[in-house]
């Protein structure tokens with residue numbers, strides 16, 4: 332469409348679909364109006380999930396230069412760096428104080444001797460130069476508030492910031508521009524993790540504040556209550572850091588890791604601000620904690636894509652339930668992280684790593700699954716509390732499947748062509764990515780036996796069910812969730828709950844705390860039901876609340892979009908009608924009539940030849956209820 336007519340066309344479309352036309356000069360943008368383009372920032376880094384090593388799970392605050400450089404050397408010597416493990420990240424514990432007068436941060440040179448400079452100053456430049464010379468990248472840690480997590484949770488640490496109240500304010504708050512310039516321009520770091528304890532645990536009445544003489548910070552995050560969390564304020568603070576990082580890195584070669592532990596509705600906005608965002612509280616080396624962290628990210632498949640990843644936290648392979656005596660568990664943890672495009676950050680003292688663990692991190696085929704350039708997070712094809720089957724689309728027409736036994740009983744699993752979205756009558760081959768061996772081809776289904784807590788992971792080849800295209804639920808990395816229709820964030824109840832890591836069973840048990848329930852899902856409704864319209868179930872499609880907008884990039888130059896659309900049978904709002912719209916580069920291509928609960932699915936198809944961005948919009952047409960309408964784009968595909 333010629334540019335001149337675009338505005339006129341938008342108005343005509345607005346009139347056609349019942350949106351009030353802008354009366355004044357500066358109308359508030361209707362978030363459901365098609366953007367006409369892919370609106371996520373095209374990031375240069377983290378096109379695949381970040382990989383490397385972090386000091387935290389291995390050493391907590393007792394990090395030092397020998398330990399970090401020892402890990403770096405091992406990454407290089409073992410070949411892990413060649414596989415992509417290049418970020419070497421210092422977590423909490425590195426700082427000494429913020430210098431009074433000019434506010435410059437000083438490094439604890441007792442543990443980072445190469446940082447020592449004359450006159451009491453310090454610089455990480457020799458350290459980052461060393462890492463860069465090894466072909467590695469350097470990461471550092473800070474906090475969005477004034478004080479860091481260790482200053483509340485690791486009070487016995489020998490490496491806590493020292494000095495007056497002001498000197499111990501080592502976090503970014505009030506110093507964003509200065510600190511980011513220091514970390515990136517002067518010290519040469521490439522990666523920054525920004526924690527959030529400073530805006531969470533230093534409330535005026537918190538005992539830790541009085542006991543340690545900290546300046547109080549009225550919390551912006553209440554981890555137990557999304558309603559008491561100031562989501563916009565948290566987002567704005569992180570956006571300020573992102574803007575400073577952009578200024579300090581004109582080449583775009585940096586990574587920003589958001590660490591709000593799944594709180595502050597970061598699921599919704601993390602992708603606009605950072606390259607990865609934590610989806611849960613900290614992982615610990617316990618099987619059930621791993622389940623918890625995995626669950627917090629595994630249902631967020633549409634929120635991750637190249638340059639923007641769900642982060643269920645760093646790997647704990649090598650410790651506790653995942654140590655060298657528990658290789659089944661360790662392999663499961665690793666395979667699951669690979670499947671859901673989690674960052675692969677090793678958290679082990681690599682200097683004395685046994686071969687059995689190196690073989691896990693170093694499994695090139697599984698790393699390849701994680702690093703597949705398509706960036707499609709695995710989709711859950713089968714889910715119970717006992718067994719899950721996850722399927723991930725890979726480049727070159729291949730797929731990966733992980734069959735995961737969550738429990739302590741052996742399991743027999745039927746893996747079907749249908750779950751893999753492969754043709755039922757054609758042979759399917761599975762190559763075991765742990766052993767490298769191929770199994771005999773099967774058609775229709777095969778049976779797999781799993782030991783307790785085992786995860787089998789295979790590369791899959793077979794004829795596709797949709798021969799000439801892709802279901803959108805197979806390519807979540809090409810879909811940007813611009814609006815997911817959630818009006819009031821709700822906590823996600825499907826995350827595994829474990830016995831409290833610090834509190835034991837003294838409290839009332841772990842309650843869900845991560846907002847995200849009701850978000851867009853692949854092959855399921857937003858509330859984890861089977862997709863179903865007018866009594867007919869669909870195993871493929873997108874489940875999303877009405878008042879939503881998805882952007883789909885048509886990188887493979889498909890020619891047609893197709894779906895069967897309708898109000899999902901699981902909706903609690905059975906009163907309101909919804910219309911479905913398909914746009915191509917901002918132009919209306921197809922729309923449904925208003926559909927009601929119980930009405931048969933409508934066929935929606937559109938010619939998308941030459942279209943770069945397809946947008947899928949749902950709008951509620953009536954207002955009989957405040958409840959959201961659950962809608963289904965069944966069999967949604969581009970071909």
Ligand code: GLA
Nearest residue numbers: 387422423480481526590613
């Ligand atoms: C928080 C983060 C952890 C780690 C510690 C450091 O708990 O979630 O990943 O960075 O702080 O104190």
